[in-house]
Amino acid sequence: MNQATSTPALMLHDGVEIPQLGLGVFQVPPEKTQETVERALEAGYRHIDTAAAYRNERGVGAAVAASGIPREQIFVTTKLWNTSQGYEPALGAFEKSVARLGLDYVDLYLIHWPVPSEGRTLDSWRALERIQLDGGARTIGVSNFRVEDLEMLEREAEVLPTVNQIELHPHLQQAELREWHAEHGVATEAWSPLAQGELLYNATIAAVASRHDRSAAQVILRWHLQLGNVVIPKSATPSRIRENFALFDFELTEDDMTEIAALDVGKRIGPDPADFA
Ligand code: NDP
Secondary structure, rough: OOOOOOOOOOOOOOOEEEEEEOOOOOOOOOOHHHHHHHHHHOOOOOOOEEEEHHHHHHHHHHHHHHHHOHHHEEEEEEEEEEHHHHHHHHHHHHHHHHHHHHHOOOEEEOOOOOOOOOOHHHHHHHHHHHHHHOOEEEEEEEEEEOOOHHHHHHHHOOOOOOOEEOEEEEEEEHHHHHHHHHHOOOOEEEEEOOOOHHHHHOHHHHHHHHHOOOOHHHHHHHHHHHHOEEEEEEEEOHHHHHHHOOOOOOOOOOOHHHHHOOOOOOOOOOOOOOOOO
């Protein structure tokens, strides 16, 4: 367990621990971000997921500073945007991110998308390896990488990513990637874990929720935790921020897990990494 809160932590392959539950801040408006992250830190979250592309890194950093919580107890992730791929551009983009965050280091730095059409993925990854060696990021990973992108890194890179953050929810369960991750010691981190709300009215989820006297969101997030995923639900609503953190006092049964597994229809909410640039 993480010392600071009751959130379980997963051990990454380089020895860094990541809290299994965090707050995502995609689409939280910049002017609302500090307040939103402060509410989450008060509720017990110790893991925040932002990105240069979200334009709200300043708000995340301001909330961390205002919280009075020791820096080493908060896990902060940010990401390299597509237009800054390449070795030198990635180093420059990282410096700008840490400056906006007002931090000396980030806990996790990710390549946001592989952008295969540009052919700069490996150069970008080499920059992340440099950043980790220089102490700028405690651990480094990728996002939206397909098996073929991961295999390219396995052939060419010094170290494998510790994390692959991918779209994952009951409608898109990503069996092939999760299996690759498990075989190679890469942690699976789920983005849009609630399918941006689309699954909250699903009849199967509602039935499981009613059996446990829990909300649909709590059931879906608990399913992720029991699969071993790192999960970063977004909410800008204080009551939901608290609700999404109250996951550690109930457990889904094997039958519940099997029913939810049957909801996989391979349906994306977001872009396809094969052609997103
Ligand atoms: P989520 O699946 O987390 O869904 C967020 C939506 O669900 C919001 O509309 C939110 O509303 C609503 N919601 C949250 N909790 C509840 C609840 N308990 N009851 C009812 N509604 C709820 O989608 P996101 O796309 O935001 O994904 C989460 C995070 O993943 C992002 O914030 C980001 O950090 C990351 N991400 C990464 C990507 C990548 O390419 N690496 C791509 C997309 C996301 P409200 O805020 O109004 O409460």
